[in-house]
Amino acid sequence: MVAFSKGHGGGSDFIVIADPEGQLELTQAQVQALCHRKYGVGADGVLRLVRTNATVEGQALAAEEPDAEWFMDSRSADGTATAMSGDGIRVAAHYLLAASLARAENGRTLPIATRAGIRDVAPSATGYNVDLGRWRMTEGEPLAKADGLDVPRPGLALTVDGPHIVVALASKAELDSIDLARPPALSVDPDPTTSIEFVVPHDPLVKxxxxxxxxxxxxxxxxxxxxxxxxxxxxxxxxxxxAGASAPDHWRIETPGGVLAVRMFPTEEGEHVALSGPAQLVFHGEVDLG
Structure with missing residues (x-):
């Protein structure tokens, strides 16, 4: 039996497993079974927390940031490894602090190693704030077609802890009407980890x-x-x-699971983007992986 906790960050839910010494080797099939919403615990992904020096992936990162004691092995519901999860890392930080496996006191951040690099997390008034690091624009304007849309819509490709395509829609009613039970169709062959965001700017856009x-x-x-x-x-x-040059660097993003805050800020290596939002643990249990 393996002990686990179930948590969510603004509606995105995760199974958290503490594996300090890196003794647990989760297979893709086991992750799929754990995340299955009918036959398993049910989740959008699994977060296995391993001491950084106990995993090959984390050892190189430990040299970069010795204070990053924990490595977040993030897996999607289909069992594939992911570089990072903006919601998941908040849940991971909350778990580590709640279990007294880490500390973030006196305004200090909690560095967590991920496949995307070291990410600094800090408690905030709304839950947790995480520096997602540098972002970049990707060339091209791919078309995206989701069930419920009459015609394909152009998207903007960006990299923020992984590849994304952002598609603007005309109204909140149109946003509500799309069916995302199936993957949206794209005019390009995307990275298999690409996420697709459909957005509607508010009117007024800035308040x-x-x-x-x-x-x-x-x-x-x-x-x-x-x-x-x-x-x-x-x-x-x-x-x-x-929106152009006059657009702000502070944003409020309303999702079906709640509100997330985003902030862009300059650093010596280029502009970073930070994410703030809630994290909560909802129950603990044991599960047979056999």
Missing amino acids: DGVGHVSMRVFERGAGETLGGGAGAAAAALAVRHW
């Missing part, structure tokens, strides 16, 4: 210096999720790009 956007997301490997942390960051970056 009290903060941009407002509604979003739904289809995450490869998991399907539609209620949150979408890195997707919220991609949505904010895309709408800011479309």
Whole structure:
């Protein structure tokens, strides 16, 4: 039997398994079974937390940031490994702090190693704030077609802890009407980990210096999720790009699972994007992986 906790970050839910010494080798089939919403625990993904020095993937990162004691082995519901999860890392941080496996006191951040690199997480008034690092625009304007849309719509491709395509829709009614039970069709052959965000800017777009956007997301490997942390960051970056030079650097992204906050800020290595949102543990249990 393996002990686990179930948590969510703004509706995106995860199974968290502490494996400090890296003794548990989860297979793709086991992750799929755990995440199955009829026959398993049910989740958008699995987060296995391993001490950084106990995993080959984490050892190189430990040299970069010795204080990053924990490595987040993130898996999508289909069992594939993911580089990072903006919602998942908040849940991971909350678990580590709640279990007294890590500390983040006196305003200090909690560095967590991921396949995308070290990510700094800090408790905030709304839950947790995470620096997602540098982002970049990708060339091209792919077309995306979801069930419920009359014609394909152009999207903006970005990389924020993974590849994203952001598609603007005309109204909230159109956003509500699309069916994301099936993957949206794209005019390009995307990276298999690409997430697709459908967004509607509010009217007015900016209120009290903060941009407002509604979003739904289809995450490869998991399907539609209620949150979408890195997707919220991609949505904010895309709408800011479309809005022009006068657009703000602070954004409020409304998702089916709640509200996420996004902030862009300059650093010596280039502009970073940060994500703020809730994280909660809802129950604990044991499961037979056999």
